[in-house]
Amino acid sequence: MRSLVLIGHGSHRSAQAAEGVHQCAEQLRVQGHFREVVEAYWLEEPSLRQVLKTVQFTDVTVVPLLLGASDLTEYTFALELGLGHRGPVPVQGVNRVISGRTVHYLRPYGLHPLMQEVILARVREALAEELLQDEALLQDTALVVLGDLSGASAAQQQARALQERGLFAQVLTLPWPGASQGPPWRQLRQDIAQQVSAARAVIVPFVDDADEWCTPESLAAYLEHEDTLGVQEPTLHYIQPLATHELVARVVLELAVQAHKPLGGDLDRNYQAAWQQVLDRAAAGPLRVGEVLVSPQAGLFDVRHTLDEGRSHESLRTLVTLSGLWERARHDDTGAFRPLPTLRTLPRGWRAVFAPADLPRALQYLYPAVIEESVAHQNHALRFTPWAATAQRQSRYQSASLVTPMQVEQAAKTLCTRCLKTRIWAGEVLSQTFLSGAPGAIPCAEACTLLLSQVSAEGDTLPVSATI
Ligand code: SF4
Structure with a gap:
């Protein structure tokens, strides 16, 4: 029995950045090849630091849902996961034992040869009407792959392979102009006009960091x-964007299957004990976690905002699927993206009903890693990471390691006071947890990337008011 962990970049600004990872995870859950499929993000929660604490099984396969290898996959992700690995990831992946779990960290999916089928499927969608008239149309079509032009990059590899298959009149790679309007886009159009001799060209953005820029x-x-x-x-x-195509789930599955044979690892008893404790507590009467109320109801669980306690079913919008809950929880009442699930901005006006088997995932969607970390804290087993260690490790926010404790406290005053968690990493004391009846008592074991970005002068920095 294995857990599959799909990891993505995530964002402090855009709800769309996690879409591809979430869709792929949902598909793989439905297909049932893995007993458990978990999502995690560098910039969102559950974070890469938290995710291995949340998986159910001791045999864990981790796939970065990124198109190409980069510093992110070869350094940052590996470091955040605690793999102790730096540099290129071999084809068979990096295997490590971490806290009793065997972790297989694989290469990004964009390098897999099956990605050519994803590109072809997207091209066929884009030319669907024309192909109805003329099946041989591709022979007079150029494929323009936009991406990293270094020889070993995934974009170059896939373009070369497609060129060798001889399906298109031309396959060329040109540099991705970047996610901002300006002269590079005009230059790209000039390059296309000069280099494409076919009657039509299909533009294929082979990039990860573009999100909304990748739509037609x-x-x-x-x-x-x-x-x-x-x-x-x-x-x-x-x-349409490659990352959201349904075939990506097959690519991920192939990667995981090829990388190693199933080990049939043992169940993680600590994990089971943590969730059993939560289920028992919820079954015995209403359980309050942060802004969420979980009430037993005829063998099921009614989940809603605590401020909607007592409201009639008719007055609330019922969310029938786990995905519906995931989507709802990512935006506040005004529709703005919630970059941190534990911000006190959970929207109201909804209710969801889940069987006991689905309640863990529902709570993971609402509050990633909160259950596991709270249970560990209650058992005096939660290790915290001081600011200096976090800031030094997160290379993107290097300047955060240079700021004074007072500057950190200043930023925390603005951000952390809007968050449910208590900063045990900063020496704050948390003597209870939601399990002992204090709904808002949730430990924060390590500064989140949102706080790092607020403190740092670089990277994903936005004024606090713009991100909350
Ligand atoms: S660092 Fe602050 S804002 Fe971030 S999760 Fe912890 S308490 Fe919340």
Whole structure:
């Protein structure tokens, strides 16, 4: 029995950044090849530091849901997971035993040869109407792959392989112009006009850090910003983002199966004990966790915002699926993205009903890693990481290690006071947990990336008011 962990970049600003990882996880859960599929993010929660504490089994396969290998997959992710590995990940992955779990950390999915099928499927979607008229159309079509142009990059590898298959008139790679409007997009259009000799070109963004930039609408808006270049140009077509195609789940499955044979590891008894404690507590009467109320109801559990306690079923919108709950919890009452699940901004006006088997995932969606860390804290087994160690480890926020304790406290005063958690990493005392009847008593074992970004002068920095 194995746990599969899909990890992504995540974002402090955009709810869309986690979409691809979430969709892929949902598909793999439905397919049932793994007993458990868990999502984790660098910039969102559950974080990479937390996720191995939340998995159920001792045999854990971790796949970065990124298209290409980079510093992120070869250094940052590996460090955050505690793998003690730096540098390129071999084809068979990096295998480590961490806290009694055997962890198999694999290469990003974009390097797998099956990605060519994902690209072809997206191209066929983009040209669906034209292909109905003329099946041989691809022979007069150029594929323009936008991405990293270094020889070993995933974009180059996949483009080369597609070129060798001879399906298209041309396959060329050009640099991704970057996620901001400007001259690089005009240069890209000029390059396409100069280098493409086919009647049409399909634009394939092979990039991870673009999110909303990868939609056909955005690409068309920036690439065709000016009416004409005054030269002959091919007709441009745009694919939907690769990351959200349903075939990506198959690529991930192939990667995991090829990387190693199932080990049939033991169940993690601590994990089971933690969740049993929560289920027993919820079955015995209403359980309050943060802003969430879980009430037993005829063998099921009614889950809602604590401020909606006592409201009639008719007055609340019922969420029938776990995915519906995941989506709802990611936005506040105004529709703004909630970059941290434990911010005191959980929306109201909904209710969800789950069987006992689904309650753990529902609570993980609402409050990732909170149950496991709270149970560990209650058992005096939660280890915390001081600010200096976190800031030094998170290389993207290097300048955070240079700030004074007073500056950290200043930022924490603005951000952490809006969060349910208590900063045990900063010496704050938490003598209870939600399990002993204090709903808001949730430990924070390590500064989150949102606080790091607020303190740091670099990276994903936004004014606090803009991110909450
Ligand atoms: S560092 Fe502050 S904002 Fe971040 S999770 Fe901990 S308490 Fe919440």
